[in-house]
Amino acid sequence: MKLPSSTRRNFTAGLLGSTSFWIYGGHKVWADALQSESSRPYQPQYFTPEEWRFLNAACARIFPADAHGPDGAVLGAPEFIDRQMNTPYGHGELWYMSGPFRSGAPNLGYQLSLPPRDLYRQSIEAANAYARQLKGQRFDELEPSDQTALLKTFEQGKMMLGAVPAHTFFEQLRQNTLEGVFSDPLYGGNKGLAGWMLLGFPGARADFMDWVNQKGAPYPFGPVSISGETA
Amino acid sequence: MCAKKVDAVVIGAGWAGSILAKELTEAGLSVVMLERGDERATAVEGDYPTSIDELRGAIRHRLFQNMSKSTVTIRNTLDQEALPYRRLAAFLPGEGVGGAGLHWSGVHFRVAPDDLALRTNVVARYGKSFIPEGMNLQDYGVTYEELEPFFDKAEKVFGTSGEPYTINGKVVGKGNRFAPDRSDAFPLPAMGDVYSASLFRTAAASVGYHPYALPAANASAQYTNPYGAQMGPCNFCGYCSGYDCYMYSKASPNVNILPALRQDSKFTLITKAHVLKVNLDADRKKATGVTYLDLRTRKQVELDADLVIISAFQFHNVHLMLLSGIGQPYDPKQNTGTVGRNFVYQTITTSRAWLSPKQYTNLFVGAGGAGVAIDDFNSMNFDHGPLGFVGGSPVWVNQAGVKPIAAAVGGPGGKAPTWGEGYKDAMVDTYRHSLTIDAHGSNMAYRDVYLDLDPTYTNAYGQPLLRMTFNWKENDIRMNQYVVGKIEPVIKAMGATRYSLGMLKDGEVFDTRRYQTTHLGGGAVMGTDPKTSCVNRYLQSWDVSNVFVIGASAFPQGMGYNPTGMVAALAYWAAYHIRTTYLKNPGPMVQA
Numbered sequence: 001m002k003l004p005s006s007t008r009r010n011f012t013a014g015l016l017g018s019t020s021f022w023i024y025g026g027h028k029v030w031a032d033a034l035q036s037e038s039s040r041p042y043q044p045q046y047f048t049p050e051e052w053r054f055l056n057a058a059c060a061r062i063f064p065a066d067a068h069g070p071d072g073a074v075l076g077a078p079e080f081i082d083r084q085m086n087t088p089y090g091h092g093e094l095w096y097m098s099g100p101f102r103s104g105a106p107n108l109g110y111q112l113s114l115p116p117r118d119l120y121r122q123s124i125e126a127a128n129a130y131a132r133q134l135k136g137q138r139f140d141e142l143e144p145s146d147q148t149a150l151l152k153t154f155e156q157g158k159m160m161l162g163a164v165p166a167h168t169f170f171e172q173l174r175q176n177t178l179e180g181v182f183s184d185p186l187y188g189g190n191k192g193l194a195g196w197m198l199l200g201f202p203g204a205r206a207d208f209m210d211w212v213n214q215k216g217a218p219y220p221f222g223p224v225s226i227s228g229e230t231a
Numbered sequence: 232m233c234a235k236k237v238d239a240v241v242i243g244a245g246w247a248g249s250i251l252a253k254e255l256t257e258a259g260l261s262v263v264m265l266e267r268g269d270e271r272a273t274a275v276e277g278d279y280p281t282s283i284d285e286l287r288g289a290i291r292h293r294l295f296q297n298m299s300k301s302t303v304t305i306r307n308t309l310d311q312e313a314l315p316y317r318r319l320a321a322f323l324p325g326e327g328v329g330g331a332g333l334h335w336s337g338v339h340f341r342v343a344p345d346d347l348a349l350r351t352n353v354v355a356r357y358g359k360s361f362i363p364e365g366m367n368l369q370d371y372g373v374t375y376e377e378l379e380p381f382f383d384k385a386e387k388v389f390g391t392s393g394e395p396y397t398i399n400g401k402v403v404g405k406g407n408r409f410a411p412d413r414s415d416a417f418p419l420p421a422m423g424d425v426y427s428a429s430l431f432r433t434a435a436a437s438v439g440y441h442p443y444a445l446p447a448a449n450a451s452a453q454y455t456n457p458y459g460a461q462m463g464p465c466n467f468c469g470y471c472s473g474y475d476c477y478m479y480s481k482a483s484p485n486v487n488i489l490p491a492l493r494q495d496s497k498f499t500l501i502t503k504a505h506v507l508k509v510n511l512d513a514d515r516k517k518a519t520g521v522t523y524l525d526l527r528t529r530k531q532v533e534l535d536a537d538l539v540i541i542s543a544f545q546f547h548n549v550h551l552m553l554l555s556g557i558g559q560p561y562d563p564k565q566n567t568g569t570v571g572r573n574f575v576y577q578t579i580t581t582s583r584a585w586l587s588p589k590q591y592t593n594l595f596v597g598a599g600g601a602g603v604a605i606d607d608f609n610s611m612n613f614d615h616g617p618l619g620f621v622g623g624s625p626v627w628v629n630q631a632g633v634k635p636i637a638a639a640v641g642g643p644g645g646k647a648p649t650w651g652e653g654y655k656d657a658m659v660d661t662y663r664h665s666l667t668i669d670a671h672g673s674n675m676a677y678r679d680v681y682l683d684l685d686p687t688y689t690n691a692y693g694q695p696l697l698r699m700t701f702n703w704k705e706n707d708i709r710m711n712q713y714v715v716g717k718i719e720p721v722i723k724a725m726g727a728t729r730y731s732l733g734m735l736k737d738g739e740v741f742d743t744r745r746y747q748t749t750h751l752g753g754g755a756v757m758g759t760d761p762k763t764s765c766v767n768r769y770l771q772s773w774d775v776s777n778v779f780v781i782g783a784s785a786f787p788q789g790m791g792y793n794p795t796g797m798v799a800a801l802a803y804w805a806a807y808h809i810r811t812t813y814l815k816n817p818g819p820m821v822q823a
Contacts, residue, residue, distance in 0.1 A: 062650045068659065089291055096302040096317040098688065107742040108305055108314045148651055174650050175640050182635035183286040198655065199662045201595050201635045204283040206468035206477070208596040212423045216590035218663075226280045 042188070044078075046085035046117060053140040054124045055081060061147045062177045069194050072177050080180030080189035085117040092116065112164065116172065123169035126161035127154070184226050193231040196223040237261045237499075240521050240536040242506050242551065243543030244268075245330025246795060247781040247802045249484035249492065250385075251540045253458070254806035256497045258814060263534060264498070265523055267505040268296075268327030273485055276333075277475035285634040289473030292319050294334040296326040301690035303546060305743050307702040309563065309679055315688050315696065321742070322576075322749045324544045328502060329475075329485040331544055331749060332795070336472040336599025336631055337481045339391045339448040340792035341382045341800070343610035344375035344411045346673075349788055352611055353621055361621070363706050367573050367676040368621065369787045372759040372768040373804070375411050381803035383414050385796065386446075389482035390454040390462045392600075393417035393446035407443035409606040419451045422465065422601035427592050427666035431628040432603040434724035440605040440717075445627060446796070447600025448482035458491035469632015471599025481599065503527050507692065509539050509555040511775060518557075518778050524692060537817070538809075541780045542802070548784040549574075549682045549754035550697040558765050558774040563679050563700075569765045569773075571683050573676035574701065575753040575789035576741075578624065578711045580734050582718050583644045584727035585665045592666045597632030604629075608714045609791045610673075620706045624672030624714040624791045626721075638662050645731045668722070670714045670734075671748075674707050674789035682754045701741050708735045750794050752786035757801075759821075767821040769813075770805040776819045779805055 044052045055078040063072030072078075084090050092115025101113045114122065124139075131139040131150060139147060153159065155174075157167030180189030182196070184203070190196065196203050203223035211219055222231045239255045241248045244266035252264045276282060276294065287293050296302075296319070304313035325331035345352050350368040353361055362368050386393075396406035398413045406421075421444035424432060435442040449471065450462040465480035479486050492498045503526035510519045510533070520535035541548050552570050553560055559568035586592065604627035606612055615621065639658060642649035644665070647657030685698040715734040722730045758764025761773040770785055772778040781802050783794040790797070812820055 063654070064652060066652075066655060068655045093299055094291065094297060094318075096298040096315050098315070098691075100687065102312070102314060104312065104314045105307070105740075107307070107740050107744065109320065109743045110317050111314055151651070177650075178639040179286060179290060179636050182639050183290075184284055186284075187286055195639075196635060198659060199635050199638070200591075200593075200659075201662075204280040206279070206283045206466075206470060208467040208469070208593075209464075211593060211596055212467050213426045213429055214593075216426055216586075216592070218591040219593050219596075226284060 042079040042082075044082045046082050046090070047120070050128070050138070051120070051124045052078065052082070054128060054138070057140040057147055058151065058173055059177045059180070061144060061151055062174055063181055068198055072181050074191070075181050075194050076185075076189035076191040077177045077180030080183065080187050081176045083188045084176065085120070090115065090117045110168065112168070114164070119164060119169060119172055123161045123164045126164070127169070130161065185229060186226055193223045193225060193229065197231050236535040237263045238536065239538040239540060240265065240534055241540040241542055242521065243330060243547070244328045244484065244500065245325065245542065245544065246332040246484055246799055247542035248330070248540065249332075249488040250799060250802035251542055251779075251781060251806055252498060253488055253492055254803070254810060255538070256492065256495045258810045259497070260538070261497045262499070263536070264500045265504040265506055265521070266328050266500065266502045267526065268502065270502045271328040271333055271475065271485055273475050273477070273479060273483070277477040277479075279477040282474055282477050283468070283470055285636050288470070289634065290636050292323065294325060294327060294473065294475065295319055296324045299691070301696065303697045303699050304685045304688050305699045305701065307700070307740055309700060313685055313698045313700070316743055320744050321747050322751055323746070324547070324749065328489070328500070329483050333475055333483045333485055334473050335795060337448040338600045338629065338793040338795075339386070339389055339446045339482070340796045341411060342375065342378070342790065342792065342797050343409070343612075345611040346788070346790050347371045347373060347375060349621070356611070357616055363621075365678045366621070366706065367678060367763070367787075369573070369676075369756070369758055369763055371757055371787060372764070373757070378800050378804055379411075379414055381800040381807065382796065384803050385799035387418050388456050388458065388487055389448040389799070390419060390450045390456055390487065391417050391446055391448050391482070392419040392422050392451035394421040394444045396443075405443070407604070407606055408441050409609065409612045417446065419454055422447050422449055422451045422598055424603055425467070425596055425601070425630045427630050428601070428603040428628045430666070430725050431668065431721065434721045435603070435605050437724045438720045440607045440721070442603050442605050445600060445602040445604050445629060447598060448795075449598045449600040450480045456487055458488060460487045460490050462486065465598050467596050467598050467632075469595050469597040469634070472631055504532075505692065506551060507531070507554070507694065509541070509551065509557060509778060511556060515556060516775060518775050537777060539778045541778060542782060545751045545783040546682060546697055546699070546754060548780050548782050552755060552765070552780065553684050553697070554694055557772055557778060560683055561681050563681055566678060569756075569761070569763065571681045571754050572763070573753040573756045573787050574680055574682045574699065575676050575751075575786060576674045576701065577748050577750045577789045577791070578670070578672040578674050578703070578707050578735060579748045580670050580711055580715060582668045582670075582715060582722070582730065582732045583661070583665050584668065584722045584725055584730040585660065586726070587728055588664060591663055594630060594633035594638070594662060594666070597630040599631040602627050602629035608717055618713060620710045620713070621675055622673035622707065622710045622788075622791070624670040624711065626668060626670050626714060626718055628666060628668055630666065633662070645729070668718050670711060670718065671791060671793070672707070672711055672714060673791045675704070676753060676788055677704055703735060703739050703741055708737060708739060711735045750783070750789065752783040752789045752794060755780045755784035756787040757785040758787060761823045769808045769820050770801060771813070771820055773823050777817060779809065781805055
């Protein structure tokens with residue numbers, strides 16, 4: 001394992017090693033740490049059990065497990081999305097939702113009458129129906145490679161999921177999954193600050209007076225959340 | 232309905248409104264400032280660490296306009312049906328005390344003097360036939376020399392950090408050699424260069440360009456402004472754009488002007504007050520005041536005033552003029568009327584360079600106004616003759632602090648996947664080892680690009696929404712492509728391992744789904760001819776002489792520079808002439 005180049009300040013040198021451990025340590029560490037935390041699994045407040053299974057499978061395909069760490073489902077993206085559904089955002093209260101609702105050129109933006117919570121409900125049902133029609137199983141019952149293939153079909157935007165263009169649903173899902181992985185853990189995702197560790201983002205530290213220009217050296221401190229959680 | 236009377240009513244509590252309210256109370260007037268959004272105090276919205284929250288801030292748009300109440304409709308061409316801009320994306324108007332001046336980044340330019348008389352300059356250099364068919368190129372009707380004292384005043388109020396080039400004609404520093412002459416230094420020295428900006432500075436100089444530190448309304452040191460407002464030194468936390476600065480380092484009306492105004496007994500701020508219209512007398516030559524909806528009581532309130540200052544966000548100014556019947560609405564088919572004419576934007580594209588795995592760009596470090604820029608391809612600083620287009624772009628590394636959600640959703644760039652297998656690898660490389668360079672360019676005005684009232688959609692109060700008819704035009708696309716081409720040698724000189732150049736494509740259609748910039752302009756432009764401008768050179772309505780319309784709505788063209796510095800200077804300029812001329816003899820200051 002190669003450590004990043006040293007910094008000009010001696011006092012940071014000791015910390016650099018531990019940070020590098022987290023950055024380069026691989027996902028085994030995370031899997032163990034997160035397993036011990038997840039003794040009481042989250043109970044979804046909005047999604048039905050079937051929708052919840054879809055969401056967990058989809059988050060894991062969009063943000064898959066690899067040498068960098070666990071997947072989006074393990075990092076709490078489904079919990080994040082479920083909790084968002086009961087916010088003003090989930091209810092569409094941040095969007096202009098007055099009619100008439102007309103379809104138009106894609107570049108003129110979202111024109112459906114559905115707030116996010118209804119968009120998910122209708123699209124997941126249609127996506128499962130499509131998976132059954134194609135493969136005889138619900139989305140979450142498919143092999144991961146088939147799930148990925150299905151998501152790619154949705155992404156390409158040539159089909160509808162009920163009244164929703166599949167691409168619109170996919171982009172909603174992709175964006176919310178990544179929001180869950182990378183937002184402050186107070187919203188239910190980014191478990192163990194793993195999303196921030198991946199990128200090397202220091203979270204709420206928000207003071208880089210000494211790091212304006214360190215000539216390309218890596219920032220030596222791990223992340224801190226708004227609640228004071230460290231990794 | 233209850234009627235009250237004040238000397239002046241100011242609509243909107245952003246930079247323009249706060250400057251006018253301050254100047255008019257100094258002149259002895261009683262002033263009521265109406266803001267439709269919430270009260271905003273840095274001690275609350277900027278409270279650390281809860282303010283350091285990307286999801287609540289820039290992603291769920293805490294400080295921005297809530298679209299559920301009111302938005303605009305957008306179409307690209309005259310024959311299209313406009314559809315509502317339902318979700319914030321391409322541009323992000325503010326709401327609440329401070330307006331867009333609370334969530335802005337802090338890049339604080341003056342103006343390229345050539346831009347103030349762009350039509351005159353283009354015609355003088357290249358002839359009238361150089362102007363493309365359908366382009367409404369025109370002058371501001373004010374010179375840089377006239378505005379200079381007000382740029383100087385605004386910088387001192389904002390606590391602007393920067394490096395001058397010349398002061399009173401003498402070269403004094405390593406600032407922008409294309410910048411106009413100054414009467415005084417910046418109040419604070421330039422912000423430091425982050426690593427990516429320092430690489431850009433060296434590489435740009437090595438290929439013969441002229442790099443300079445961006446002028447930033449981010450305080451490089453502790454500062455007390457002429458109003459007694461205090462700023463703390465910026466620590467490059469990276470939470471400027473979309474946030475209320477917890478360090479009191481980024482200038483905002485809330486930090487730099489309102490603390491002084493709030494102590495003045497002649498000043499009243501009313502929040503949750505949505506102005507429905509400016510009231511006019513029977514012959515529509517005088518405003519009698521405004522009618523606003525008190526969003527707390529849901530009651531309409533009539534407020535009488537001798538002077539009405541329309542100083543909301545650019546397109547809200549135009550909307551309010553149209554709803555009130557001030558001036559003649561622009562008709563693109565007949566080419567008559569002025570309200571809504573010359574609606575403009577900016578061309579902004581981002582290029583990315585990846586460095587070696589040993590070079591960490593620490594993209595989360597940043598300050599919204601800081602960076603290193605070149606002006607070699609901005610305004611009329613280069614020969615347009617052989618190029619055949621009007622306009623230009625400054626180019627810069629403006630590392631404002633890249634947060635993880637925005638980075639992750641935006642994707643790793645280049646040809647890398649935006650999810651699934653290979654995504655994380657590419658994202659890690661991009662976030663740790665890349666930097667971005669923007670071409671932040673002008674956008675000209677065209678006969679068929681304009682603002683009017685939508686025939687179908689209404690806001691929560693039953694009024695028609697504003698309709699934008701906007702598209703990219705060949706002149707502006709070619710300008711962007713030319714300038715982006717000039718970035719390539721800089722990236723090569725940086726020793727990038729790979730890069731991708733971001734530019735507008737031939738025939739590209741304006742896409743409302745992707746954030747570009749909130750630098751909208753025009754629609755109520757200033758000028759010397761009432762046939763082609765809404766307001767005179769003092770930003771006074773040609774039609775209703777006790778109405779002044781302050782903001783980027785006055786720009787006849789979209790300039791390459793960020794607009795706030797120009798908006799502030801125009802606000803001080805207009806205020807000065809109201810105080811010294813208008814108040815002594817109310818009436819038109821320029822005869823139509």
